[in-house]
Amino acid sequence: MVSAPARAGRVNEDFTGATPTAAVLIDGAGIPGAESTCRHGVAWYAHRLGGGLLGLLSLPRSLPAILAEAITLVTDAHRDTCDVTNPISPSAAVAIVRRSGGYVEHLVLGDSVVVLDRVDGATIVVTDPREVVIGRTYQPMLEATVPGSDEYHRILRDLRANRNRPGGFWVAKDDPRAADEAITGRCPAEELSAAVLMSNGAGRIVDRFGLTDWPGVMAALASGGPADIIDRVRRAEARYSVPPDDATIAWCTDLGDT
Numbered sequence: 001m002v003s004a005p006a007r008a009g010r011v012n013e014d015f016t017g018a019t020p021t022a023a024v025l026i027d028g029a030g031i032p033g034a035e036s037t038c039r040h041g042v043a044w045y046a047h048r049l050g051g052g053l054l055g056l057l058s059l060p061r062s063l064p065a066i067l068a069e070a071i072t073l074v075t076d077a078h079r080d081t082c083d084v085t086n087p088i089s090p091s092a093a094v095a096i097v098r099r100s101g102g103y104v105e106h107l108v109l110g111d112s113v114v115v116l117d118r119v120d121g122a123t124i125v126v127t128d129p130r131e132v133v134i135g136r137t138y139q140p141m142l143e144a145t146v147p148g149s150d151e152y153h154r155i156l157r158d159l160r161a162n163r164n165r166p167g168g169f170w171v172a173k174d175d176p177r178a179a180d181e182a183i184t185g186r187c188p189a190e191e192l193s194a195a196v197l198m199s200n201g202a203g204r205i206v207d208r209f210g211l212t213d214w215p216g217v218m219a220a221l222a223s224g225g226p227a228d229i230i231d232r233v234r235r236a237e238a239r240y241s242v243p244p245d246d247a248t249i250a251w252c253t254d255l256g257d258t
Contacts, residue, residue, distance in 0.1 A: 002226035003248040004234075006201070013042045014199050014248035015050035022057040022098040023250045025197040026050040027112050029171065030090045031156050037089040038082040045090035048074045049172055053096065063096055063107040063184055068176035075174045084174040087161050091173035093128075094182070095197040097252055104189045104255050109182040110171040113203045116187060117194040117218045125214045128183045130169035134162050147243060195252045196221060201245030205229055209236040221251050 001023075005012035013028035028046030035041070040048075052070035059066060075084050083089055093110025106114045111131045116124040138159045145152045162168035170181035196218065205211050211232060212220065220229055226249035237244045 001248075001250045002230055004230050004246070006244040006246050011041075011043045012246050012248075013046055014201070014246040015046040016197070016248050016250045017050055017054050018250060018252075019054060019057060021100065022054070022096065023195075023197055023252050024050050024053045024057070025095040025112055025199060025248055025250050026053075026172075027093040027110065027199040027201070027246070027248070028090060029092060029110075029160075031088055031153055031160070036083075037086040038078065038084070040078055040082065040090070042090045042092075045074060046092050048077060049092055049094070053094075057096070057098055060100075063098065063105055064179040064182055067094060067096070067107065067109065067172065067182065068179035071172050071174070071176040071179060075176075079174075087163065088157055089173065091160075091163060091171045093131075093200070094172050097195045097197060097250075099189055099255060102189055103186040104192050104195065105184070105186040106195070107182045107184045109178065110169070111200045113198050113200070115196045115198070115214050115217060116192055117196075118187075118191055119193045120191075123215045123218060124187070126183055126185065128169075131171075134169055135159060190256045192255045193253070194218065194221070195255060196226075197250040197252075199246060199248040201247035202226075202230055202233060202249050204242075204245070205233050205236070208242070209233070209240070211236060221249075226251050 001016045015026040026046040028042040030042035052073045056066045093112040095112040096107040098105045108128045114126040141155050170178045230247045
């Protein structure tokens with residue numbers, strides 16, 4: 001596992017962790033000015049949600065049910081001190097992989113990604129495209145606005161007003177029912193050689209910069225590990241003057257072992 005903040009000295013709003021049979025990746029989201037709605041902040045939300053998930057994943061329950069409980073636990077932890085229902089309060093994308101009963105289960109909610117490497121050489125890419133599709137409507141406006149300006153953040157608030165509503169996109173926030181909207185599935189563990197969970201800051205090596213494809217990511221992980229992927233992303237961000245993002249990768253191997 002490797003997790004790197006967008007810039008040195010900045011708080012990393014991603015989280016990743018693992019147990020012997022599961023891995024979790026959380027990509028926290030928020031905007032400047034949200035401090036008035038939550039005194040804890042995005043990093044706290046991401047770490048609290050991720051830790052809660054790790055503590056629950058040994059239970060014999062479905063991944064959406066476990067995510068719903070983890071969302072409830074973290075929301076209850078700051079419901080009395082923060083405006084948890086405010087549209088700009090902290091939220092997060094979630095990716096989970098768990099080996100259970102001879103299968104590898106996966107869950108994706110929001111703009112993180114899970115890639116499963118099959119022993120036959122095929123690659124299964126699990127994404128939740130809803131935020132990306134809606135975000136394309138706002139992207140031209142964001143690109144035409146000075147990053148960090150009041151207008152820039154107003155557009156971001158308008159985008160995030162589409163969260164957790166029919167016709168919009170879904171993330172972990174204050175409503176546990178969002179877990180029912182997650183993309184889920186499972187594969188026999190013996191058919192998989194590896195899996196990787198990536199925040200969108202790491203996944204931009206494929207979907208933003210086009211430096212490789214998803215099978216190429218798996219090959220790069222096998223040869224250079226997660227740090228090599230993030231190094232390539234950082235170089236591309238600098239080359240194309242793209243604002244850096246927190247980047248996190250959890251690479252899981254030996255999935256068929258018992």
